[in-house]
Amino acid sequence: MIIVALGLLGIIFGSFVNALVWRLHEQELLADKKGVQAAKRRHDLSIVNGRSMCPDCGHELAAKDLVPVVSWLALGGRCRYCHKPISWQYPAVELLTGALFALSYVWWPLSLHNAGLFQFVLWLVFLVGFVALAVYDIRWFLLPDRVVFPLIAVAVAQVAVTAIWNHDVTNMWQPVAAAAIIFGLFWMLFQASKGAWIGGGDVKLAIVLGLLVGTPFRAFLVIFFASLLGTLASVPTLAKGKKGWKAHIPFGPYLLLAAVIVVLYGTPIVNWYQGLVQY
Numbered sequence: 001m002i003i004v005a006l007g008l009l010g011i012i013f014g015s016f017v018n019a020l021v022w023r024l025h026e027q028e029l030l031a032d033k034k035g036v037q038a039a040k041r042r043h044d045l046s047i048v049n050g051r052s053m054c055p056d057c058g059h060e061l062a063a064k065d066l067v068p069v070v071s072w073l074a075l076g077g078r079c080r081y082c083h084k085p086i087s088w089q090y091p092a093v094e095l096l097t098g099a100l101f102a103l104s105y106v107w108w109p110l111s112l113h114n115a116g117l118f119q120f121v122l123w124l125v126f127l128v129g130f131v132a133l134a135v136y137d138i139r140w141f142l143l144p145d146r147v148v149f150p151l152i153a154v155a156v157a158q159v160a161v162t163a164i165w166n167h168d169v170t171n172m173w174q175p176v177a178a179a180a181i182i183f184g185l186f187w188m189l190f191q192a193s194k195g196a197w198i199g200g201g202d203v204k205l206a207i208v209l210g211l212l213v214g215t216p217f218r219a220f221l222v223i224f225f226a227s228l229l230g231t232l233a234s235v236p237t238l239a240k241g242k243k244g245w246k247a248h249i250p251f252g253p254y255l256l257l258a259a260v261i262v263v264l265y266g267t268p269i270v271n272w273y274q275g276l277v278q279y
């Protein structure tokens with residue numbers, strides 16, 4: 001029952017992610033524009049005030065057009081008003097967020113009481129931010145500060161509140177060290193390659209991921225999985241010869257996926273590794 005409810009909640013948040021990502025990007029395009037037209041457009045695109053609209057024709061959407069997944073299927077993947085196709089990415093993002101919410105409950109490694117429940121709720125917030133970042137990075141090769149910075153604030157708050165709640169303030173150096181390791185490594189890669197190997201957004205995101213996974217060893221796991229996933233995923237593209245090594249492949253989605261794996265599956269992986277080291 002809770003799994004279904006969380007899945008539905010995730011689908012609703014996925015729909016929010018779609019709107020958020022599109023609006024952030026449209027706002028970015030407007031950033032340098034001045035005048036009455038731009039001001040009105042800016043207001044329409046506001047995440048707080050703006051009404052939902054078709055990305056193509058700008059027609060305001062009614063409630064029946066906004067039911068996640070269902071509306072898209074019912075309308076055959078087209079806008080009711082201009083009949084332009086609406087990308088399958090919209091329902092896909094909604095279903096992905098729903099699946100992540102439900103699976104997080106199934107695989108949640110901590111308790112669901114007190115500090116554990118607090119961390120779970122914040123984890124759902126992180127998931128929403130992560131899906132938004134992944135979509136943005138895949139489409140426009142950028143991790144926008146307007147998503148990354150709030151996540152840094154949430155991560156700092158999570159570490160501080162959890163430490164105080166668990167009377168474990170002396171162990172706070174662990175998440176801080178984890179963040180310093182990923183941030184430091186990425187910052188060096190960024191400087192050495194002048195942004196070619198790794199984007200500035202990845203460097204800032206490193207702070208969030210380090211604080212979130214919480215220990216230096218897990219920070220290394222995130223780097224390991226992200227590199228592995230990134231390499232595996234780029235093999236078919238490289239084999240086809242479509243993109244050379246120099247082609248821009250966004251690293252953000254792999255980094256985010258790696259962090260999800262480490263948060264949900266970190267404990268068994270760490271135990272397995274410790275078993276290997278002992279014998």
Ligand SMILES: [Zn+2]
Pocket residue numbers: 054055056057058059079080081082083084
């Ligand atoms: Zn339309």
